[in-house]
Amino acid sequence: MLDALFEKLKTATDPFAVQALEQGIWEQWTLVPDPVHRQLMMRGIAEMQQQELQNAAATFTQLIEVAPELSEAWNKRATVHWLLGNFPASIADICETVKREPRHFGAYSGLGMIRSQMGEHARAAAAFELARKWNPHIAGLDAEIARQKAEAGGEVSDDPLGCGRSIAGR
Numbered sequence: 001m002l003d004a005l006f007e008k009l010k011t012a013t014d015p016f017a018v019q020a021l022e023q024g025i026w027e028q029w030t031l032v033p034d035p036v037h038r039q040l041m042m043r044g045i046a047e048m049q050q051q052e053l054q055n056a057a058a059t060f061t062q063l064i065e066v067a068p069e070l071s072e073a074w075n076k077r078a079t080v081h082w083l084l085g086n087f088p089a090s091i092a093d094i095c096e097t098v099k100r101e102p103r104h105f106g107a108y109s110g111l112g113m114i115r116s117q118m119g120e121h122a123r124a125a126a127a128f129e130l131a132r133k134w135n136p137h138i139a140g141l142d143a144e145i146a147r148q149k150a151e152a153g154g155e156v157s158d159d160p161l162g163c164g165r166s167i168a169g170r
Contacts, residue, residue, distance in 0.1 A: 126160035
């Protein structure tokens with residue numbers, strides 16, 4: 001299912017189709033077959049929405065402990081760490097996310113924001129380019145890549161993740 005959604009997303013031109021495809025991909029990432037795991041995912045998302053960030057981090061940690069294969073559990077916890085200002089923990093979770101789902105444009109986009117906030121503009125540009133590779137329809141992304149490249153003096157990093165390994169699909 002995800003493969004088909006990504007293939008269609010590459011060539012989609014209609015804004016409504018793009019939106020539906022993006023939503024479908026996010027739904028697939030969030031889809032958790034096991035009812036206990038699904039309940040943890042939904043609880044963590046609700047805690048995030050209610051700004052109960054420490055609770056959300058604990059819930060996603062619990063989910064990761066019982067279902068470490070769920071890329072979106074790692075991505076959600078990365079988002080919580082980012083919201084808490086813990087960039088190293090967020091980056092570590094992004095590394096785990098893309099290890100499990102190398103097409104995770106949301107994780108790459110988040111990484112770009114983190115790298116930008118850290119002043120690592122070459123890495124930010126590379127992360128945003130990875131997001132664009134998997135979803136060329138993210139609003140404002142081309143301008144953000146250009147801005148980050150300009151800040152970096154035209155450079156783009158070969159290692160935006162900094163996970164100590166090469167990036168799948170790059």
